[in-house]
Amino acid sequence: MDKERGNTQKKRNSSLYLPEVATLINKREMTPDDSFFEFQLKNRSLGHLPGQFAEISVPGIGEAPISISSPPSKSRKFEMVIRRVGSVTGALHALKVGDSAGIRGPFGAAFPMAALKGRNLLFISGGIGLVPARSAILYALEHRQDYKDIIILFGCREPAQRLFTDALAQWQKREDIIFHESVDRTNGAPWHGNVGVITTLLPKLGKVNPVDTYAIVVGPPVMYKYVIMGLHDMDFSDDHIILSLERRMKCGVGKCGHCQMNDKYVCRDGPVFNYDRIKHLQEAI
């Protein structure tokens, strides 16, 4: 299945590292560590596809690769959920509505949404993996008639770390979506749902046709191996498993070397990979 790519950044004579200006138009806290950001570019839409990322920067602090969580349909606006883990993400968290940031991108290979038309989609998202997955989930829901069953599984460490809680509640209610959710532990919070790692949700699905279904898996590095084992138990073939991987990145364009995994540059050859194409790479999963 071929990778899909959005409009790449416009050619610049001066420097491919020169960011454009994006204005923060909306921001809210989702968890103590994760905040939702909505940005708007001055003169154009970002032109991304579901699953792509952008390099976002604060001048004087630095630049970081961040997944885009909105579908392409939002015109000149795009959304991100940023976890505060270091200096750049810390500076982004300090931005106020009306402030600006630098943006380069979109970068990377997208989820092959067009090629998945007419199939069942099984989204398996762990923790902050819901952020890139959401761009594809919302795209699929906007084009609901193009896909057969849409199954969404979401898991995170504890109830306080749930992201997009409004969307989760909606998906729970919708009759044209199969939705299951789990937390690894309740940590004392009120919780009536499933407790256990995300793979404990797979048996709840009953019979899923592995030939007509594609699994889209995004989560922390430790999750992939176990989810793939679970999917194999459900008779999924490797080419029906689509992953989005995380790596350290600097340039976003396959040059700086940080994200390299065997001979692949995750920033450019990925971050979305068909498992069949990378299962032989020892540095992948």
Place this chain on the structure above:
Amino acid sequence: MEILKISKEDFNSFIDEKRTASAPLEGPGDSISGHAEKWKTIGVVKKGANFVFAELNSAAELCLDYDVTVLPPKKYFLPPKETLLKFIPKKAESYAAVNHPGPIALIGVHHYDLAAIHLMDRAFSEGERDEHYMKRRENSVLIGIYPTKHYKYRFSSSVIRGQFRKAADIMLVAMNGFFVVEILTEKGKNYLQGAELQENDFSLADIEAAANKIKDDQKIPLPIELVPEFLEKNHDHSAWDYFGGKCFSCASCVLVCPTCYCFDVRDEVDLTLEAGKRVRTWDSCMLEDFALTGEGFNFRAGRGARFRHRIYRKGKHLFEKYGYFGCVGCGRCAGSCTAGIAGPVKVLKYMLEHKQ
């Protein structure tokens, strides 16, 4: 294109004239401001017991009879630290690209370093073109020379072919008080305008013999075409634990490597807090945090895995991507390694001798 010759004295006086001359408008120069700039003339000079590429104050400093330079000439195209952007802190509207390299001539670049530059040209021009590197290259003239001195770690004959000629504008062959001058590009021809070039009267056979006079002591122990598959089959070879156990993760091998181009990007702010710049610096996959993500996942935490990655990048990944072996056989890594293990010849020999 053409083969001529020039006496070494005439060559030196020409270089001295050139050092103070302006670069032509249509050729290398600052096309943005529209005025010609002085050539920056770089050559190989002696520094203590070693040789280095440095800016010439006089052509008399040139030492073209050398074994190897401490650092490859890569530093003129991908500087150890360079400014990519300037900005006012916290003001994203203020980002501005910095990219106005002046004309530069490099004199005395060995063929393996030229092969390395050709590989870097491929890496920085393919896909998203890196104008910071490419403009420096476009504004440069490379005058190559075939080695005239032996270097005990060199094995370039077993890993490079003719690709060095794709980077060179001019190749020199040292012969009896003369340089035979092979002009390979229009840029090279323009640069040499005004030089006391004479008709070449050395036979091609003699030139060939002089160019290949220095034989390497070392060679890669298997044909380079077989290396990618050999590495592919030996991902779990005991060599990685063995060399990983000896490696200090000091990154010397990467610092001196002419084909290592991985980099870091970070911001620096003036003490006034009123101006800042985004800089690119050399980085190394041998350092522990090279693949460490913000969330604390390290995808190449072990020294053995990092050592393997460096060897795979040279012997497999770059080779498969660009069609040229990713190591040019300069031997600098072997010569600079604190633990005495970095040289690809040593690594491949060990792997062959300790088959699993």
